[in-house]
Amino acid sequence: MELAPHSLWYHEEALPQTRLRTIVRRLPALVRTALKLAWKASPADTAATIGLNVIVGLLGAVGLLATTGVLDALLTGGPAPDRLRAAMPALIGVAAALTARSLLQSTAAWTQSRLKPRVDRLAERRLFELTTAVALRAMDDADFYDAMQRARSRGARGAALVVDAGVGLITSAAGIAAAAGTLAVLHPVLLPLLLVSVLPAGWATAHSARMQYQVIYKLSTSMRRQWILSDLMADRRPAPEIRAFGMRDFLLEQYDDVARLSENAHVDLARRQALARFAGEATNGVVAAFVYAALGVLLMAGAVPLAIVGGTVLAIRMGRSSLSALVGAANDVYDEGLYFSDYLDFCKEAEHRTSQHRLGLPAPEFAGVEVHEVSFTYPGAERAALRDISLKIGKGEVIALVGENGSGKTTLAKIIAGLYEPDSGTVLWDGAPLALLDRDAVRQKIAMIPQDHTPWPLTARQNITAGVDIDDDAVIGAAELAGIHRTIEELPEGYDTLLDPRFKMGHELSGGQWQRVAAARGFCRRAPLLLCDEPTSALDPRAEHAFFDSIRHFAETDPAAPQAIVLITHRLTSVLMADRIYVLAGGRLAESGTHPELMDLGGLYASLFKLQAEAYTP
Numbered sequence: 001m002e003l004a005p006h007s008l009w010y011h012e013e014a015l016p017q018t019r020l021r022t023i024v025r026r027l028p029a030l031v032r033t034a035l036k037l038a039w040k041a042s043p044a045d046t047a048a049t050i051g052l053n054v055i056v057g058l059l060g061a062v063g064l065l066a067t068t069g070v071l072d073a074l075l076t077g078g079p080a081p082d083r084l085r086a087a088m089p090a091l092i093g094v095a096a097a098l099t100a101r102s103l104l105q106s107t108a109a110w111t112q113s114r115l116k117p118r119v120d121r122l123a124e125r126r127l128f129e130l131t132t133a134v135a136l137r138a139m140d141d142a143d144f145y146d147a148m149q150r151a152r153s154r155g156a157r158g159a160a161l162v163v164d165a166g167v168g169l170i171t172s173a174a175g176i177a178a179a180a181g182t183l184a185v186l187h188p189v190l191l192p193l194l195l196v197s198v199l200p201a202g203w204a205t206a207h208s209a210r211m212q213y214q215v216i217y218k219l220s221t222s223m224r225r226q227w228i229l230s231d232l233m234a235d236r237r238p239a240p241e242i243r244a245f246g247m248r249d250f251l252l253e254q255y256d257d258v259a260r261l262s263e264n265a266h267v268d269l270a271r272r273q274a275l276a277r278f279a280g281e282a283t284n285g286v287v288a289a290f291v292y293a294a295l296g297v298l299l300m301a302g303a304v305p306l307a308i309v310g311g312t313v314l315a316i317r318m319g320r321s322s323l324s325a326l327v328g329a330a331n332d333v334y335d336e337g338l339y340f341s342d343y344l345d346f347c348k349e350a351e352h353r354t355s356q357h358r359l360g361l362p363a364p365e366f367a368g369v370e371v372h373e374v375s376f377t378y379p380g381a382e383r384a385a386l387r388d389i390s391l392k393i394g395k396g397e398v399i400a401l402v403g404e405n406g407s408g409k410t411t412l413a414k415i416i417a418g419l420y421e422p423d424s425g426t427v428l429w430d431g432a433p434l435a436l437l438d439r440d441a442v443r444q445k446i447a448m449i450p451q452d453h454t455p456w457p458l459t460a461r462q463n464i465t466a467g468v469d470i471d472d473d474a475v476i477g478a479a480e481l482a483g484i485h486r487t488i489e490e491l492p493e494g495y496d497t498l499l500d501p502r503f504k505m506g507h508e509l510s511g512g513q514w515q516r517v518a519a520a521r522g523f524c525r526r527a528p529l530l531l532c533d534e535p536t537s538a539l540d541p542r543a544e545h546a547f548f549d550s551i552r553h554f555a556e557t558d559p560a561a562p563q564a565i566v567l568i569t570h571r572l573t574s575v576l577m578a579d580r581i582y583v584l585a586g587g588r589l590a591e592s593g594t595h596p597e598l599m600d601l602g603g604l605y606a607s608l609f610k611l612q613a614e615a616y617t618p
């Protein structure tokens with residue numbers, strides 16, 4: 001399979017939200033949102049950081065005015081000792097203002113650096129609250145996946161960086177206000193000149209940030225693919241297959257393809273950014289020279305008294321550095337704001353895709369599930385995975401879903417479990433439409449042994465309880481039922497053994513053993529409806545037989561046993577005892593009935609069954 005056409009991994013479309021004007025308009029809202037997040041993370045540190053930085057700015061003005069006072073006293077006529085004596089109070093003022101400024105600056109830096117990890121954690125936590133709650137369908141949507149990747153890789157970190165830049169913006173604004181106040185007293189005409197002098201560099205940095213964001217946006221799919229390939233090449237699970245199939249060169253080629261795309265885009269970006277910087281710096285130098293020349297002319301023309309000259313120069317320098325800091329901070333807010341906007345947009349979209357159905361609760365007694373004319377198509381898929389499916393699962397029944405690969409069995413099970421919402425048709429739980437019920441309450445009534453179970457990097461016990469508070473007896477009971485109790489007991493730390501060899505003391509299980517752990521996780525739930533999606537595909541025949549025997553025994557004897565079981569399997573001998581068998585073909589319901597009825601029908605089921613039976617006949 002060829003996986004590398006660039007159009008698949010590279011977004012060519014325009015990025016309207018990166019226009020400078022749009023972003024400048026969004027700046028206040030971005031800073032406000034980031035500061036709200038900072039406040040939530042730590043009100044004390046946020047208040048201290050902003051308050052201290054504003055005071056630092058004001059102390060700068062006090063220092064400037066005091067310096068002008070010192071110069072004024074020193075440059076006035078009279079004997080030197082008298083001038084020095086007259087300058088003393090202002091000199092003490094300068095020293096006090098500078099010392100207090102430095103101390104407060106260090107304290108502000110400390111409180112600000114305490115904020116960052118807190119905001120980081122809060123933003124990331126929010127992201128994962130949403131990624132674990134969005135409707136499963138969103139996870140199949142490539143656009144949503146890209147947005148999630150952008151929010152994860154840069155966006156969440158952007159929150160703390162926007163907070164930092166926002167604080168920088170406030171700090172430099174306070175510095176400018178201080179310098180502007182001082183300049184207004186000394187010579188106000190210099191202020192607009194200063195503003196003009198920093199604009200070229202400001203434009204250059206904002207422009208290059210925008211170019212960088214555009215490249216990262218366009219590369220987001222290719223970067224995601226690059227990470228996936230990097231993970232595959234440096235992970236232990238695919239390692240045997242890579243070697244056995246000699247896939248190394250092929251994978252490296254695939255990697256080169258996307259990595260080179262990224263490399264070329266970044267090299268080109270570096271060139272364009274350098275050009276923008278050169279242009280900005282060159283213009284900036286010319287404008288700065290003009291500003292100082294204008295000041296020189298004013299001084300020579302005697303427009304400003306000599307005593308004010310020193311203070312004016314210092315105020316210009318302070319104003320200029322504060323303005324550069326302001327442009328820098330605004331640029332950082334803009335730069336990080338682009339990523340933070342991605343994060344905020346993703347959170348909004350994810351909230352939108354998180355369905356909260358809280359209109360009612362499913363009845364405490366399980367009465368049954370009815371699927372009525374359900375159709376479903378995966379996002380971006382051309383063909384429907386399910387078309388007009390209707391079936392019933394009654395209390396006390398074992399229902400089997402069979403059919404060839406891709407016929408829609410797993411999709412149907414996920415719809416019954418409420419993991420996907422059908423495009424049309426309804427699923428009725430105890431007579432009530434699933435869409436109107438409280439999702440969490442419904443999910444507590446369902447246990448699932450999925451086909452694609454996850455080997456969680458947790459202990460054996462946690463792999464079975466899946467985070468639910470369940471007593472040891474129930475855990476052991478479920479493990480016994482799944483036939484994995486003895487294996488777990490023999491592990492070095494028993495149920496407390498970490499099941500992941502990537503960590504020290506971690507232990508690996510075989511494929512069949514993992515499947516039994518997944519089954520134990522399903523049994524442990526003690527839910528009225530148990531959905532088993534090929535629960536024995538990795539088990540040997542003896543184990544498979546024992547597995548179904550123990551489920552039957554469990555269902556007949558244990559009050560905590562499921563009241564209905566849906567079994568998906570390709571081993572048709574396992575469904576002989578089912579109360580009803582539904583046969584799917586190409587997403588449609590082809591046949592239904594008991595085993596004898598379907599055999600009499602002589603249709604798809606009968607032919608599949610005979611085919612399997614023949615395979616065991618010499």
Ligand SMILES: Nc1ncnc2c1ncn2[C@@H]1O[C@H](COP(=O)(O)OP(=O)(O)OP(=O)(O)O)[C@@H](O)[C@H]1O
Nearest residue numbers: 140378381385403404405406407408409410411412
């Ligand atoms: N996440 C997905 N996104 C898009 N299409 C999907 C997704 N999962 C399954 N499909 C498609 O939906 C159809 C039904 O798949 P499903 O997994 O339900 O079949 P199945 O009967 O369980 O197959 P198998 O016996 O191989 O497990 C298939 O054509 C498959 O390609």
